[in-house]
Amino acid sequence: MTSPPIPVLTDLAAFRVAVAELPESARLAHDARGAVVVVEGAGEWWQAVRDAAASGADAVVVTAPGDAPAGHAAIVELVELSIPVVVSRPHLRVDVAADAVDARGSAIVRAVSVDGAAATDELAFVLRDAIGWMRLLTGGPLELRASHPTKRGVTALLEPHPGGTLGEPEVHSRRAPGAFSADPACTLGVGVLADGVTGAQLRIDVLGETLTEVTIDAVRGPARVVTAAAKGRLVSPPRYETAERLALRRAIAAVRSGEPPSDLNDLLHDVTLAAAMQEAPTAYLRQAQGIA
Amino acid sequence: MPRGVGVLGAGPGVAALHLPTLMRLPDDFEVVHVADGGSGRAEALAARSQARWSSGDEEVLGDPRVEVVAICSPPELHARQVLAAVAVGKRAIFCEKPLATTVADAVEVIEACRAANVSLLVGTNHLFDAAWGRAKHHLVARGGAVQAVSVTLALPPNGRYHDVVTEGGPFTGPNRGRPDVSRPEVAASVVRQLITGLAVHDLPALRDLAPLLEEVVFARFVAPVGYAVGYIASGVHVRLTTVMVPDGADAIWRMVITTPDDRIEVEFPPAFVHAGSALVSVRADDGRRTVYRRDAEDGYVAEWLVLAAMLDGGEPVEYDELLADAIYGIEVADAAAAAVVEGMSA
Numbered sequence: 001m002t003s004p005p006i007p008v009l010t011d012l013a014a015f016r017v018a019v020a021e022l023p024e025s026a027r028l029a030h031d032a033r034g035a036v037v038v039v040e041g042a043g044e045w046w047q048a049v050r051d052a053a054a055s056g057a058d059a060v061v062v063t064a065p066g067d068a069p070a071g072h073a074a075i076v077e078l079v080e081l082s083i084p085v086v087v088s089r090p091h092l093r094v095d096v097a098a099d100a101v102d103a104r105g106s107a108i109v110r111a112v113s114v115d116g117a118a119a120t121d122e123l124a125f126v127l128r129d130a131i132g133w134m135r136l137l138t139g140g141p142l143e144l145r146a147s148h149p150t151k152r153g154v155t156a157l158l159e160p161h162p163g164g165t166l167g168e169p170e171v172h173s174r175r176a177p178g179a180f181s182a183d184p185a186c187t188l189g190v191g192v193l194a195d196g197v198t199g200a201q202l203r204i205d206v207l208g209e210t211l212t213e214v215t216i217d218a219v220r221g222p223a224r225v226v227t228a229a230a231k232g233r234l235v236s237p238p239r240y241e242t243a244e245r246l247a248l249r250r251a252i253a254a255v256r257s258g259e260p261p262s263d264l265n266d267l268l269h270d271v272t273l274a275a276a277m278q279e280a281p282t283a284y285l286r287q288a289q290g291i292a
Numbered sequence: 293m294p295r296g297v298g299v300l301g302a303g304p305g306v307a308a309l310h311l312p313t314l315m316r317l318p319d320d321f322e323v324v325h326v327a328d329g330g331s332g333r334a335e336a337l338a339a340r341s342q343a344r345w346s347s348g349d350e351e352v353l354g355d356p357r358v359e360v361v362a363i364c365s366p367p368e369l370h371a372r373q374v375l376a377a378v379a380v381g382k383r384a385i386f387c388e389k390p391l392a393t394t395v396a397d398a399v400e401v402i403e404a405c406r407a408a409n410v411s412l413l414v415g416t417n418h419l420f421d422a423a424w425g426r427a428k429h430h431l432v433a434r435g436g437a438v439q440a441v442s443v444t445l446a447l448p449p450n451g452r453y454h455d456v457v458t459e460g461g462p463f464t465g466p467n468r469g470r471p472d473v474s475r476p477e478v479a480a481s482v483v484r485q486l487i488t489g490l491a492v493h494d495l496p497a498l499r500d501l502a503p504l505l506e507e508v509v510f511a512r513f514v515a516p517v518g519y520a521v522g523y524i525a526s527g528v529h530v531r532l533t534t535v536m537v538p539d540g541a542d543a544i545w546r547m548v549i550t551t552p553d554d555r556i557e558v559e560f561p562p563a564f565v566h567a568g569s570a571l572v573s574v575r576a577d578d579g580r581r582t583v584y585r586r587d588a589e590d591g592y593v594a595e596w597l598v599l600a601a602m603l604d605g606g607e608p609v610e611y612d613e614l615l616a617d618a619i620y621g622i623e624v625a626d627a628a629a630a631a632v633v634e635g636m637s638a
Contacts, residue, residue, distance in 0.1 A: 113533040155531060
């Protein structure tokens with residue numbers, strides 16, 4: 001017996017179209033009770049998420065969440081909610097990331113290199129999504145080892161954090177003195193676009209015996225995933241589904257299965273490291289002064 | 293009348309790179325003498341051109357048929373061999389990169405060549421690639437400041453590329469065993485060697501874009517063999533990421549230059565092959581992507597032709613630029629090595 005359509009509460013045109021594109025899974029709702037509530041990620045979006053939960057929503061979709069208050073305590077509180085929260089991020093689609101990871105199979109990640117460009121007001125979002133890509137491609141939480149922000153952009157080194165958790169990322173390395181890392185090096189360089197130039201770009205390269213190239217450039221079309229090994233190159237099929245429809249499907253699936261996505265913990269991890277990356281330059285010696 | 297070339301070195305760079313390249317320029321050069329360091333490998337290589345062979349430097353440098361000395365030996369020998377060639381009166385030297393491994397040696401070599409009016413060329417083939425010239429022209433024409441540059445390399449063993457340009461392999465260097473890179477000073481030494489051996493291909497171009505080294509943000513060894521280095525130079529964010537793997541995908545060698553308005557990608561062909569110039573593409577601020585045509589001539593051929601032009605008097609020897617390139621490479625390598633030690637000791 002098929003499940004009845006899940007109600008979706010939204011005023012956003014793109015999400016209303018997405019509901020129309022899910023005629024058997026979703027229907028438009030008039031109030032939050034028992035619905036998937038779509039929250040636009042502007043302003044105090046975290047409060048809007050709490051309000052939706054308090055109003056009886058079964059799940060929430062947050063689209064392109066903006067900055068959260070210092071320390072990201074607001075996001076931490078949302079993690080404690082008992083309803084699923086799906087986060088739709090403009091430069092990090094979970095289905096595209098899954099394509100990239102799946103195509104690699106068990107191939108070892110030797111290094112990840114991210115090149116990007118973003119307008120000043122997009123920089124924080126692009127940085128967090130770049131970190132998200134690194135996290136997904138290396139298979140776990142990261143720690144920030146060094147960073148250098150200037151008005152021209154940001155350069156940084158991150159590495160997998162052994163024993164770390166997504167909800168509480170390590171901002172500075174606590175590795176023992178003299179420890180050698182065989183972990184992949186995750187390096188990032190994002191340049192700032194000129195005033196008036198829009199359209200953030202990300203290029204993610206995974207290096208090793210198997211290469212992965214992910215190109216994200218919305219102006220030029222869907223994200224592109226190419227995987228190269230000894231036998232040749234595989235271009236993954238583009239994901240033509242809209243981000244809005246994908247987000248709704250994920251929320252509906254979470255409601256039906258009872259299995260919440262890790263989106264908020266993922267966001268907390270990425271936002272925390274991105275914010276740290278944009279603070280004063282860090283270097284090994286300065287970090288060493290704070291190591292216990 | 294082709295000029296006689298005497299080659300010092302009999303490793304993979306000679307067998308699979310310079311000998312095949314020189315065979316493409318029969319009107320300009322003829323290999324007349326090949327010398328190894330005692331391995332005996334020079335005999336088979338010299339036989340390809342009916343050339344003489346020997347071991348050590350003396351016979352090549354004393355051979356009157358040798359007009360151009362091609363120094364293709366291990367990096368630590370380059371400076372000494374350039375000075376020896378100048379001392380015996382040779383007037384043309386092709387020196388594989390790096391020119392020298394210390395600033396003092398680089399200065400001594402350049403001053404000796406300048407004083408003797410020697411035509412000197414350092415084999416940084418990417419610098420001579422027509423595509424690099426095209427990328428530079430685009431930058432100048434657009435006038436935008438460079439924000440960031442990245443150079444990304446993923447390299448499988450060279451054997452697959454040797455196999456398409458020569459026979460008689462495998463051509464491998466001496467087996468030096470596996471270094472203990474858990475020790476900071478060893479990891480730093482390996483990173484330094486890799487920068488002077490691999491990153492050096494693009495360091496002259498990087499010096500064009502970001503000439504004054506300010507700070508190394510990070511530097512570390514990357515397993516199984518490689519490095520990740522980030523530095524700031526003239527305000528430009530520079531990242532170098534290299535991984536050498538035992539097997540797998542075809543090589544990538546890519547430089548990405550980010551300006552406030554556009555992004556320029558220079559994609560070099562794998563080493564050793566003759567597949568034309570690099571491919572330059574530009575992603576403009578409105579999303580347009582322009583792909584420039586490749587040139588049929590690759591950087592390896594181009595650099596030898598520049599040397600021929602120097603010998604004909606049509607191309608000046610830019611001693612100061614050669615010295616500045618050498619010093620930049622050594623400074624980056626030394627600073628990165630120091631940062632590796634700092635990072636592993638923190």
